[in-house]
Amino acid sequence: MRLRAIDLVDVFVYLVVLGVFIQLFPQVISETFLLALLTAVLLKLMLEVVLWVKKRIVGQIRGAGASWVRAVNVVALVLVLPGSKFLVLGAVALFFGDAVSLGGFFQVTALIITLMLARSGVRRLLDRTGDGTATPGA
Numbered sequence: 416m417r418l419r420a421i422d423l424v425d426v427f428v429y430l431v432v433l434g435v436f437i438q439l440f441p442q443v444i445s446e447t448f449l450l451a452l453l454t455a456v457l458l459k460l461m462l463e464v465v466l467w468v469k470k471r472i473v474g475q476i477r478g479a480g481a482s483w484v485r486a487v488n489v490v491a492l493v494l495v496l497p498g499s500k501f502l503v504l505g506a507v508a509l510f511f512g513d514a515v516s517l518g519g520f521f522q523v524t525a526l527i528i529t530l531m532l533a534r535s536g537v538r539r540l541l542d543r544t545g546d547g548t549a550t551p552g553a
Contacts (some may be wrong), residue, residue, distance in 0.1 A: 421538065422459065428533050429455040436526050440520035442525070454507060454515050458530065461506060465499040500524050 433451055436443040445451040472492045479485040500523050507515055515524045 422539070424537060424541070425534055426452075427454050428537050429458050429530050432526070432530050432533050433458070436517075436522070436529070440518060440522055442516065442522050444516040446514045450511060450515050454511065454517075457510060458503065458527075460551050461499075461503055462527065462530065465495070465502070468495055499505060500527065503527065 430452055433443075433445070433455055435453065437445055445454060447453055469492065471486050472495065476485055476488045476492070479488060497520075500520055504517060504520070504523055517526060
């Protein structure tokens with residue numbers, strides 16, 4: 416895996432969104448800027464893995480010939496969606512302990528949705544400006 420310019424843009428977008436959540440929601444805590452930056456990097460890594468898994472499952476749903484295979488993949492997707500939020504909460508607790516808190520399930524869900532929307536918006540903006548760093552369809 417190679418580090419691309421758009422990956423750094425994603426981390427900065429995640430850092431800004433995380434900073435806004437830290438300011439607006441008392442349950443979202445980062446004791447220092449460095450911890451917020453490291454949390455943004457961790458979120459980038461974890462969300463890339465989760466997106467990859469979701470894309471694989473959706474691909475298997477679309478390509479499934481048998482209805483039972485499709486049903487199993489739909490169940491897997493339904494489990495991955497909320498499970499990924501618990502995975503993020505667990506990883507943040509494991510790596511940063513009490514120094515970083517993303518709140519509970521609902522706060523982290525809102526955070527992840529906001530992160531993905533902000534990421535998509537910035538990537539579209541970069542595509543329109545002809546910067547070439549954003550990847551199509553990402």
